[in-house]
Amino acid sequence: MRGEYTCEYIHNSGEVCGRGCRKPEGCHEHWRAKKRIACKVCGKKPSRWG
Numbered sequence: 145m146r147g148e149y150t151c152e153y154i155h156n157s158g159e160v161c162g163r164g165c166r167k168p169e170g171c172h173e174h175w176r177a178k179k180r181i182a183c184k185v186c187g188k189k190p191s192r193w194g
Contacts, residue, residue, distance in 0.1 A: 153177055 147164035153174035154160055163171040170177065182188065 151175075 147166045149165050149168050151161040151163045151165050151171035151174055153170050161171060161174055165171040165175070167175055169175040
């Protein structure tokens with residue numbers, strides 16, 4: 145694993161990217177992606193379009 149951070153981007157399948165990265169924002173593919181946080185009430189991940 146390269147880098148001191150781990151990419152925490154959540155894919156549509158619900159899996160976390162988990163790549164090693166140098167930026168706390170994420171890996172080279174996901175550092176610009178909008179953060180997707182699970183709902184505190186129901187626990188569902190937000191949809192891609194809403």
